[in-house]
Amino acid sequence: MGRIGIIGGSGLYNIETLKKVKKISLTTPFGKPSDKFIIGKLEGREVVFLPRHGLGHRISPSGVNYRANIYGMKKLGVERILSVTACGSLKEEIKPLDFVVVDQFVDRTNQARAMTFFEEGIVAHIVFAHPVCPELSRVLYQSCIDTGVAVHSRGTYINMEGPAFSTLAESNLYRQWGMDIIGMTNMAEARLAREAEICYSSLACVTDYDCWHPQQESVTIDMVIQNLARNIENAKKILVRVVKNLPRVRDCSCKDALKYAIITDKKLIPEKTRKDLKIIIGKYL
Numbered sequence: 001m002g003r004i005g006i007i008g009g010s011g012l013y014n015i016e017t018l019k020k021v022k023k024i025s026l027t028t029p030f031g032k033p034s035d036k037f038i039i040g041k042l043e044g045r046e047v048v049f050l051p052r053h054g055l056g057h058r059i060s061p062s063g064v065n066y067r068a069n070i071y072g073m074k075k076l077g078v079e080r081i082l083s084v085t086a087c088g089s090l091k092e093e094i095k096p097l098d099f100v101v102v103d104q105f106v107d108r109t110n111q112a113r114a115m116t117f118f119e120e121g122i123v124a125h126i127v128f129a130h131p132v133c134p135e136l137s138r139v140l141y142q143s144c145i146d147t148g149v150a151v152h153s154r155g156t157y158i159n160m161e162g163p164a165f166s167t168l169a170e171s172n173l174y175r176q177w178g179m180d181i182i183g184m185t186n187m188a189e190a191r192l193a194r195e196a197e198i199c200y201s202s203l204a205c206v207t208d209y210d211c212w213h214p215q216q217e218s219v220t221i222d223m224v225i226q227n228l229a230r231n232i233e234n235a236k237k238i239l240v241r242v243v244k245n246l247p248r249v250r251d252c253s254c255k256d257a258l259k260y261a262i263i264t265d266k267k268l269i270p271e272k273t274r275k276d277l278k279i280i281i282g283k284y285l
């Protein structure tokens, strides 16, 4: 049975209810992850926690080594990742302090961040029409309901580059595009997790109305942190429920994401790439 990974965003830097905690430092072929991985037991199941921005929130969204973080999770035997993330709302009905179970992403980063494992001597095209795991998202949504929080069962997350928040013109543009929420980090994780055949779902905690809302003041870091602090206790309760309720064995297609994705002639994949990506592509070579 695979481990369950949790990536904590702004405001979530540890999970106090983890038992028998071990800390593990890893280096990967893609560099260093955001911090030490914290492994422990929750509801009798093995959980691996990583603070996305490092302890003390040292790493900006553009500077997070997403590849090293997901690679590290894979190396530690993680089969599913729950992401917890702060976001802004682009719709009136998605209110601050609500939760959103993200089901779609739109990329508006400037590509400064690496979003694929397949660059050196190997080409692989994963299917990404539905970028989150349906099974994990279902359990996540139900766990929000059981916890009694206000939750939206779906939402499109536009991934901006940051670190500055949006201009008013950008915020209005994204609203016209029909986007639901805005954040700075999740898309790279979702893509890399799919490439690594790890299930991925995102619990987005709404902290503000970005800057478009006429009756609300524009987003400030103070507002984000205050609302997040109010919601992080709920987020922790939700996570415990998800871990408890997840079926032991995965019944989704995430685990076979690479089955038909690698297009490069296997004889031509360089030795170094084979070695670096062994934990991801080894079973297909």
Ligand SMILES: [Zn+2]
Pocket (backbone or CB within 6 Å): 133, 134, 135, 136, 198, 199, 200, 250, 252, 253, 254, 255
């Ligand atoms: Zn899955």
